[in-house]
Amino acid sequence: MLRKQFCSGALLVLLLIAMSLTGCNPTGATGAQSSPTPTAAAPATVIPTSTPTSAVHGDWQTYTDATFGFRLDVPAILSISFPPPRTNESHFILWQYDGKDMPPTGQALFAEVSVMVFASTTGTNPCTEGTPITIGSGITAYEEDSLDAPPPPPGAGHPEGGFDVNLATGGVYFHILLYGTAPKESFRARYSAIWQHILNSFVPGPAVPNTHPCG
Secondary structure (H helix, E strand, C coil), rough: CCCCCCCCCCCCHHHHHHCCCCCCCCCCCCCCCCCCCCCCCCCCCCCCCCCCCEEEEEEEEEEECCCCCCEEEEEEEEEEECCCCEECCCCEEEEEEECCCCCCCCCHHCCCEEEEEEEEEEEEEEECCCCEEECCEEEEEEEEECCCCCCCCCCCCCCEEEEEEEEEEEEEEEEEEEEEECCHHHHHHHHHHHHHHHHHCCCCCCCCCCCECCC
């Protein structure tokens, strides 16, 4: 709680360094006193935010991750379905359409898909599992699909069939997935353009030193 009395001449100091609540005579003594000599406030410590950001442009939003700094586009109609569990070593993010209303005209195809990203700096991750492809600005990734996977169990949050890539860059492993509701016979034709846009948009964040993300 702020003290009820402020020592003479300290108001300016308190305004400048309010967060530290320093600058007053701790004894609270009254009477004639010389004003305390103001001291320079220490530089503020910048604490990284754990809140990611998204910038919408047309049918897409560019997600920027607050932990690892990577960016990629996901359909603007999708939203993060729950606060992403995150640590300094790994976390994942899932985007889905909330389904509360009919999607706007021209957005129905985007509403059919879900996108997930897992990022980790540790573990025995399958960094080179799949067929080599190039994504982003020349990054080697390894693509797979699970279109022949069995149907998901009742109550599953998303279909099991879809596209995914594995990659490791800057000391971080990434697993990017796209799920959809179309049957496997038409899945690739229906969602390939969306999938390719997501892969082309991927930009890694700053390199993380001394990590071991691959098995």
